[in-house]
Every structure is written in structure tokens, then in C-alpha cells.
Amino acid sequence: MKIWFTVLYLFLIPYIAGAQIDSSLVEQDTFVSVIHTQIVDHKIAFKSELRPLVQVPGGRAPFYTYLWDFGDGHFSTAAEPIHQYQKAGDYEVTVYAVNNYDDGRKPKRPKKKVTVNSALASLEASPSPFEESFFTSNGIFQLFKNSDAKPGEDMAVVAGVNTNGKKGKVLLLTNEKVAGLDGFVLAGQSNYYNEKTDSALQHKEINSLWANVKQSTFTKTGSPDYGIKEERAFVSPNEAIAYFSDLHTAYNSLATYEIDGSQSETQFTLINLDITEDMLVDTNAIVTITGVFIPEDGIANVHQMDVPVVKSHDPNKMSIRPARMNYRFQKKNKELTYKVQFQNDGEGDAKNIRLEMFLPGEVDLKTFRLQALYPQCDSCLTADMRGCYQYDIKEDGTLTFHFKDISLPGTGAPDITDQDSTKGFILFTVQTDKKLKNKAFKSYTNIYFDKNPPIKTNNATSRFRKVFSPLVTLGASSTFGTPTNNDIQYKFKPGVQFGVGIAPIAPYRKPYWQAELYTSTFKEEATHPLTAAEGVIQYIDENGRNTEAKYNSYTINSKKDFMTVQVPVQIRFNINSFLSTGAGVSLRADFNLKHQESITYDTENANGVNFQITLPQEVEKDKMSPIKINPFWDINVGRVYLGPALGIRVAYDVHQKASAGIYGIWRF
Template sequence: MIQKLLPIILGLLVQIGYAQQDTMLTPIDTFQSNIEIYEVDGVFHFKPILRPLVQIPGGRTPYYKYLWDFGDGHFSTQPEPTHQYAQPGNYEVSVYAVNNYDYGPKPKRPKKPLQSNKPANTAIASLQPNAFEQNFFSSNGIFQIYKLSDAKPGEDIQLVVGVNTGGQKGKVFILSNEKIAGLNGFKFANQSKYYQEQLDSLVQKDQLHSMWASVKQSTFTKTGSPDYGIKEVSDFKSSQQAIDYFKDLYGAYNSLSAYDIEPSIAEQQFSLINLDVTPDMLVDTNTIVTLTGVFIPENGIANVHQVDIPVVKSHDPNKMSVRPARMSYRFQSKNKTLTYKVQFQNDGEGDARHVRLEMFLPPEVRKETFRLKSLYPKCDTCATPNALGCYQYTIKDNGALLFHFKDIALPGTASKTLTDPDSSKGFILFEVDMEKKKFKNKSFKSYTDIYFDNNPPITTNISTSRFRQIWSPIVTVGTAATFGTPEENTLKHQFKPGIQLGFGLAPMAPYNKPFWQAEIYTSYYSRSSETGQLEEKGVITFVENGRDMKYEYQATDSTVNRDFLSIQVPLQIRYNINSWVSVGAGVAFRKDFNTKFSNSKTYFFTSAQGVENQHTIENTNIEKEDSPIKYNPFFDINLGRVYMGPAIGFRLSYDKNQKSYSGIYGVWRF
């Protein structure tokens, strides 16, 4: 019986172990991937052996996307490519594969060595390029970056950086990790050196001014999937204008790597760069991040190429992305434009003739400000006379923004004649403005229903833009007053309010949830302490009319005046009820420093003539009186621009000496 139970118990333990693992970890492929290779007349044929694709129940037909590295500086995206080596020698072939619509993990990259015995009768640059390399420089003809896949946290991403040198030496820079995203989402893993690239990952930005100053012209292009068709040329009239342009460009990124180009090796050069996608990207899945490449040749005619990379949870070609994913609430009045990208793929057998995108945007978006930046398939608006394949958009009664591709021919991935899966993809890239009056401290969620002809809709992911967590400095100016007249033994204290100056720090525009706020401030106040008249007998001696006189006194009173400099460090938990009211409660750590002090004592006596009289003596037996560190609980309320801007604050505190005291102050959150 025990022997029968052991496997069950072990199985349960294994399942518990898996359940306790981090669900965000990327599953590992255990399939033994391989590559089949055979040669015919010096031409090598390659076939990948990968884990069989697993279709998600009820989902689309899965497929692989490939990037072949032939080990000699040439690449291909064909499923089963062929290649001829220019030089005999030993090479290592590998294939990167990305599984789309697949239920399983990303396959491991198989590698396989081969030996080419072809005579060395051609140079590497004279080989006839394959279709991937022939069409590589579609944006500007000089410099471009290709991405194999979108960025999935926990995986790596492959980039092919191509340079058409034109006989010019130069330097290539790769900029990643945009500061606007606030994440170190990409980490440099490795780079190929097929063309003797001299890698330099420690470039100092302040040492680049001389290189920037030599640039006469720069061509800017941008792609996603596929090419956006964006091309801008900037002519620099002075070296300072060029320096400012590249300084702003480089300053937008946290990570910088570079390598040198030697044109004598080959006219066209392709470098494979691997970037790890860190778990930090989990914060902003379904957003768009941008990677920028810069090629600065000797002749000063530079090229800047950007590639948009959506951050995804799964490799699903139908998705909606937004930029910026995390906005600065401090500057929201200046940056209230959202850029959306909706991409889709036809996975049927025939061409899709009509593709409708029904986009559900947040109510804070002004849909009438829709501005189309780029689209694919390329077509004109249906408002153009005699338009065949065209597009049109409108706002539906339910508030959805409808974009309609009409009479197009988008091929399907299941077509037997399809050679490039990317040709079955389409997208729209557009901008919309936010409604300033409704631009509140909240997240903005969007999604799209995609209709291919008369098929049921495919619903994309939910794309979210939110305010990133930043810190807000706080300045306060105010005063405080004490309720009543506190007593201590026989002393009655009276306090005179003084000026309070303070500085604080809190999260900027936190959502409607509790948050911490820390402050430090100083205040100056006066305290007058009186005993009142007390019965006390004794003898007092003082000079009167030039003579020492002694009198028996029957009563005394005394007064002590002190000025204090108070240092307080309040810590509190606050909650924004709305954009105009905020409440908080906490405790202030306080120490009072006695900066000035004086006292007087009055003696009441009867003279020899029976007349009641009194005599006052100043500054007798008094010492400095600094307080120990005290803990004062308090309640606080702010009325005004409690997210950012000016407000009025009221604070009620308790002190064992001052009892209850309150303060009114002005506060400004920056």
C-alpha cells in the first residue's frame, strides 16, 4: 500500500513545488532542437528540427518565425534556407525561432558546425545576397535595424544591424533603455564579430562632441512591423546645431554601446546583437519601447534609425500597444498625447479583403483628434476619388473608434503560396490627445476588436498607460497656536506663535490609495510661564535710597520667558479623497532648542509704615532648557491642489506640555 502511495505523494510534492515558483518565470523548452544539413554542389540546405507547436485551445494556428545565422556574417529569415559560403572553412550555423500563437515555451537555439570545402575564388562581399539581405535597407538604403520578435520579459531579443558602408569608415551606436520608460528593460548580452567589429561599450557621452560637430546632415527613419515609411532629413548649418541634435538624442537613453565599421572587409555588413529582456519589463507589458541606432561615417552624412518594439506577455501578432506607457504627472499639461499602435495578422488561407479595427479608448481621450501616422497595407483614404483599396475611420455611437481597411488583399499565413509570414501582417499607428480637464491621476486602458471579413472578432490585450511613480518636493510656510493655557506644576504656560518653514517629500500624484509623506521643518516660538502669587515667607534684602534694606515678604510670584527653535520631523500616512481634499495622520519627532531665556521674581511685603509693597528681581538662577526628543501625534487636512500645486493645510497636534495646538500653513507641491 505504501509503495502505491509513494508515487502519488511524490507527484503532489512536485506539483506544489511548481505552484510555489514565480509565475512570471519563463518556462524552459526541454525539446532537443537540432538542424539538418546537406550539401549539393557547394550549396548547403538547412532544415530546423524544433519542438512541435501546440495550438491554444480555440486559438489561432501557431507558426514559427526564423532568423538563421550562417556563421559568416550572412542571415536569412526563410524556414528552410540555402546558402553558399564564399570561403572554405569551418562554420557554426544556428537558428533563432520565435513561436507565435503557441502554447509552449520559446524553443532553444540549436547550433551545428559544418565544413565548407569550396575553393576560395570569391570574396565575401561578392556573394549574391538572399532576399532578406536584398530588401534589408528599405528605409534609407544605408543603415537599418531588424528585430526578430517583440520583447517578452524573461526572454532575449535578436537584432540584425545592417550598414551599407559606401566605402566609408564610421561608428555605429546602439541606444537602449529610454529614460521616459523609467526601466532598464534591455541588457546587452552579446554581438557577432564577423566583420571584425571593434566593440566599445564604455563610450563617454561628453567625449562625443567632436564627432557630432563633424556631422553635416542626418537622415532619420523609423520602423516597427513593417516599415512606417517615416523619413526626415536634417541639414545642420553649424557644428553647434549638430551637437545639440545628437545631445538631445543620446540624452533620451540610459544605455549606450558602440562599434567601429571597417569598409575594407565588406561593402554591406550585418551584425547580430542579442539583448536580454529583463523582468523589469513586466511592469509595462503591452506598451511600446524604442531602440535607436546611429551610424556616423567619415563624410559626416549620418543616419539615425529607430525601431519600435512592443513589450508583450505572449507572442501574439494581434495586439494593441501605447506610448508613453508611463507618463510624468508633473508635466502632464505639456505631454498629453498618446501614440497607439494596433497590429494584426491574417492567419487564414485566403486573402482578407476587409479588416475592421474597433478600438475602445478611455473616455479621457479626445477621439476627434485622431491623427494617422502610418499604416500597412499602404492605401489611400476612401475620400480620394476613384479609390480602390482604401481606409476610412469614424466614431461609433458607443464611443468606439472604428478604422476600416476596405477592398485590400492581406494574404493569410495558411496560404500555400505564402513565402514570408510578415507579409500577412498589418498595422495602424496613430496619435490622439487627452482631454486636459479630465486628465486625472489614473490609468488609461484600451483594447481593440479586430474583424477579418465576416469572421468573429479577435480581442487584443488591454493596453495601459499610467503615471509613473516620481517624487514630489513640498515647501510649507505657516504658523501655529496653542489651545488654552497648559499648566505644569504651579506654572501656567502661554505660547506666542512664530513662523514655520518646512520641506517635505512624497510620491507625485499617487492614485487614490494611502501613501507615505516625510517632512522636516523648523519653527520659532516664545513661551511665557507664570506661577501666579503664592504664599511664601522669608526675608529679602535690596538697596533702597542708597541703603541696604531688609523686609519680611509674605508672598511671591515669578515669570520665565523663553524663546525656542523647534526642529520637527513629521511622518504621516496620507490619502487623497479627490483632487481638492487630502487628509493625513502621523507622528512628529520633535526637539526644542532654548535659544533665549530670562526670568523675574516679585516679592510682596509690608513696609514699616504698614504699606503693602513689592520688589522685582530680574534673571535669578535660570538655565538653558532644551527639551528631550518628543513624539507628537497629529491629524492633518489639505484643501486646494493636493496632487500638485498650492493648497492650505490645517494640522492639529498634541504635546504633553503644550497640550493641543494647531497650525495653519500654506503648502506647494512641485
């Protein structure tokens, strides 16, 4: 018996071990990452040892970017920072490293406990260059991300507040409803300044919070800053409630915490967000994270941060917003927002940067509107042409944007301390000149740094959400000719039909399914062949007397009213926006609503005069017919994507033979 237990245990070891592995969103490398420290002039110098980067074959040189968390509420983005602690104690230091242009796995996140004694501590603050240049948008409140959103990984967001000694509340809004996915999950938050995390705010509490706001400043950044700043004063609490309620309801997720300005004049909070793999459908999209800081004096700051969703950490990329649209509600002149990002990874400054953008044919390039750019410079149409930009449309439809005589530092320069200074971007909007077809459309950019070969970005793809289109039909149907079966001649009278159905919304140049449920009515008249037979019938004549008559033949006639229930299933194809066709089969059952039958006798009276007598017969209604399978072919003419159209359907039934229906259809 022990032998069998041993064999079973050995067999199950791989499964038991696999079940005990702590699974993460993305498989990490097995390299042991460490942090090294060294005392330099009563400060601590930090250096990380991460796995060697793996260059993509034929790709650009990979590199790491860093976010250091010193464990005391201070941060740095330097590769090898030096930090001055203000208080003695034990601190846990973490480095968040992002592997750019790398073909390897996500590096492990190293941590190290450092002990600071009184000899190393200094009450004099020594902010890092990252902290000194943090509040570029409004000087009060801002968000920073250490990377773009790569599904399956996580992202560190730093929320910075210049409190001016005031208490207040910070709200973080994530998961835009327009994106359709809850791609960000709150995984953790620091509390270096005794931040008090709130539970879910009730409706009355949050409205009371909005009502206390007297003024708000809105700023927006990507990487780097957009330079967008809008100020707004509220004349009444209701106006403030309406403004912030619209902002709040645009997102699915809300995280809040309270801060106390007495803890520190400047406070930084690190928030960890897991990025779910559901966001894989939106890579190359731009989503936003919005932070709101409401101090006790009611002078609020709203900071919105654009976050590109990416498949890999590549600083040269193109993004689009919206990445997923609703076909049902689109307008003819749909506005699309594009962002092209680039980074100089050389050692010298880039002087001329040219972006050649290939946009879909549905876009009207004449509607190009520049929203923001970096490096900041004026148009070359101004008097001062030193350090300027210009754009034009080539004959092949390429939109070219040119930075001329600028100076964008390279990541390889020895004096670079701010990685954002090596990055540039343009943010612009264009409009479509007609309604878009229900298909994915792609854009990309070739980026030229000085005289170097072009760098091709990813494809920025926008597509429509996969939703269903309900439909309603109303029409009439009729049978061709007068079918005959076993010498019984049938006549069918037209009836009405009403139905509902469902199909994918507005498929473009690809087959699709459509299912319906509809009911229709029709009348059937049947005439049996003349039967030669002799007999006597009794009937009541016009005077009310019982009378007998001899007959020598008779004919049976019947009339039936039917209601039909059908479930048609078909494969359709939209030939263009005005014509579609389909074929399929319909499961059909007929229900007999009314049944009348009579017999007409050919008789002769005593005087030898021939005449006919028709007598009604008592009959039972038919039971439900067996379920039949009827093939059919269908064509629609009109607005076959959405809206009204006219349809013709030809079907075959064993009993009725060929029948046709004409109907109106409306797709919603």
C-alpha cells in the same frame, strides 16, 4: 568518520548540482532541437526540428518565426531556406526561432556545423528574399529585429549596410533615457566582414565624427516599414554636432564598429541583445533602437526601429509611448503615441479588418492623427475607394479604424516567403484634454478579420513613475486657552514654524505616507498660585538705598522661550485636487532658549501702606525635554497634488494641551 562524510556529501548533492547549472534569463525547454541539411542542386537546404508548439487553451494556433544565420554573413527568415555558399569551408549555422501564441518554454537555439567543399561553392551570389527586400526604407542602411522585446529573453538585431565600397562607422544606440531602464544588454556581435568593434568613444572623438557629417537621412520602421523618411543637410559642423549630440544623449548605451566596404558591397551584422527582467514594468511599451551609419564621405543614414516590449510573443497587440511618464513635468495637452499591430494567421487573404480601440476618458479623440499604416492605402474620402481606410468615433467613445477592400495575406498561404507581408498596423497620436491623474490608465483593441470573432489585444497601460515630492512649510502656531497644571496657570504666545518634508508625488485616491522635519518657536508664561508666608526682604529703593520690608505673601512668575523640533509622520488622503486630509503622530523635543523668573512680594511699610515689590531671580535654563509623542490631525486646501496650499494642523500635547497651527505649504 567516513560514514559522516558520505552522509554530508549526499545531503549537499542537490545544492552543489543546482549551483553548477548554467542559469539563463529564461528557462528553456529540454527538447533537443536540431538542424537537418540536404544537398539540392549544389545548394544546401535547411530544416529545423524544434519542440512541438503548445496551444494556449482557447487560443489561436501557435507558430514559429525564424531567423537563419548561415555563418557566412547571410541570413534568411524562411522556415526551410535553401542557401548557396560562395566559398568552401566550415560554417556554423544557427536558427533563432520565436514561438508565437505558444504556451511552452522558449525553444533551444540549435546550431550545426556544415562543411562546404569546392563542388558546392559558387562565386555567384544568391541572396535570400529576406536580403533582397531588406533595404526598404532608404536603400543604404537599416535595422531588423527577429522578435519583440520579451523580458528575460534575448533579441537578434540585424544591421544591414549597402557600403557602395566605402569605409564607415556604425553606431547602435539603445536604452532610451525616457524609458528609465537599461533593459538591453549587448551580448554578442558577428564579424563575418571583419567588423572592428570600437572601444568607448571619447567626447572629442565622437564630436569629430559628428562634425564630418554633411547630410543625413532619417528613416523609421516598426513591423513592417512606416514609410517615414526625412532628409537634412547641415550648413556647418556645429549644426551637425548639435543634431547628433541630441540623438546620442537620448540613450544610455552606445555600441560602435567599423566596416570596410572592400569586404563586400552589402554587409549584414548580427547583434545579440539580452533583455533584462527589469523591463517587466514596461510590457506594452514602445521603446526605440537607433542605428547610425556614417561613411567616409559624410553622407549619413539614421534608422530608428520601434520595439514593443511584450509579455508574450503575440502578433496582435497594442502598445503605447510613453509607457511611463513624469507627473511633475506633464502638460495639459500630453501627446500619446499608440500602435496597434495585427497579423492574419489564416490561409486566405483578409479583405476587411476593423479595429475597435477603447482609449482612456482623458484622451480627446478629436485629436486623432494617423502617422503610418500598413497595408498602405488611401482614405475612403478620396475618389478611388478601392482599398481604403476610414475611422470614426462611436457614441460610447470607441475609436474605430476600418481597412476596407484590402488584401492582407495569411501566414497559412503556401506561397508566403515574407512573414512581414502578413502583418499590419496603425500608428497614431492623440492628446489628452486635461492633466492626467497620477494613476495607470489602460487601452485595448478588438481586432476583427472579415467576419471572424474579435481578437482582444493586451491592455496597453501607461503609468507615472514612482517619484517623491519634496515640500516646504511656513506658518504660525498657537495654543488654545490657558492650561492649568498643579494650580500653575500657563499662557502660551504664538510662534512661527518652518519645515521640510517628503511624500510620494500626487497620489490619486489612495492613502499615502508623509514625513516631515520642522522647527517652531513659542513662549510660555507661568503664574504660580499666591503663597501666604511672612518674612523680611532686602531691596534697593528708587533712591539707591538698601531697604528692608516685611511681606506676608508672594507670587512666582516665569517666562520661557522655546524652540521645538518635530518629526511628524502621517497617513494622508487626497479627497480631490483641492482638498486633502491626514492624521498621524509627531516625535517632539523642546529646547529652552531663554528662562526668566521673578517673585512678587506683598509688603507693608512703616506707615501701614501695602505695596508690591518684584525681584528677579537667577535660574538655569531647562534641559531638553523628554521626547514626546503628539497625535495630530491635518487638512490642506489648495493645490494638494503639486503647488501651493493652505494647511491647518491641530495637535495634542500633555503640557500644552490642544494647539493649532496655520501654515502655507508648497509641494514640488
